[in-house]
Amino acid sequence: MTPAIVAQAAPPSTPPASPSTDPATAEPGSYTDPTPEPAPEVDTSISPNPRPQASELTLALQEAARTGEPVEVAGETTATSITYALPDGTAEVQASAGPARVEQTDGSWAEVDTTLHVTTGGVVAPRMVPGETAFSAGGTDLLASLSDGAGTSITLNWAEALPTPVLSGNTATYPDVLPDVDLVLTATRLGFSQLLVVNSRPDAATPDQLSSIDIPVQTTGAELAEGEGGELSPTRPPASWSAPQPPR
DSSP, X not given: OOOOOOOOXXXXXOOOOOOOOOTTTOOTTOOOOOSOOOOOOOOOOOOOOOOOOOOHHHHHHHHHHHHSSOEEOGGGOOSSEXXXXXXXXXXXXXXXXXXXXXXXXXXXXXXXXXXXXXXTTSSEXXXXXXXXXXXXXXXXXXXXXXXXXXXXXXEEEOSSOOOOOEEETTEEEEEEEETTEEEEEEEETTEEEEEEEEOSOOOTHHHHHHXXXXXXEEEESOOEEEOTTSOEEESSOOTTOSSOOOOO
């Protein structure tokens, strides 16, 4: 007799229990917080990356190329040099040995003008120079003064009151300060020069008078030194006098 074979169904498999999310029924150490972890923060802002500003020279070169004319590069201008952008893509610097322009209080530049005129303050002065230059307008013993406008000055006086000068361009002529001898002051970009002009054949006394002339000098914040030829030069001059012409 053949033994009967009895088939038994296998019990249904059950998936492994997920860790309990209920703290009341969870086994110790099996509780899992159902709250999802927050996603990491991502900086979605756009960092500004502005285009670099073109330099003044670059802009001037572009303008020169567009117009076919030289364009001044204003930011490069100084008292002794000026820069132009040229249509061919190059730059030209024009430089001078002394100041050619004077910076104004608003930052603009004015060309040096040594033409003399009588100011409202009653002195003779050039129209536009670095610092302050003043000559006598006559009637006083003031000969000339130089100042940097910041408290440093040099003042020269004549032995007696000077006559009213005759102005011509950048020169002031004081007639007959000695018998038939004129005093001539000339304004320069950096100060002034002076000389005596003998208008006729001098008499016997004139050479003696001209051989030695006392000119009192007062200084404030400056020091003077006498050169080999007798000229006076400031050894500690105001900033605007980079190479003054000493009075003679």
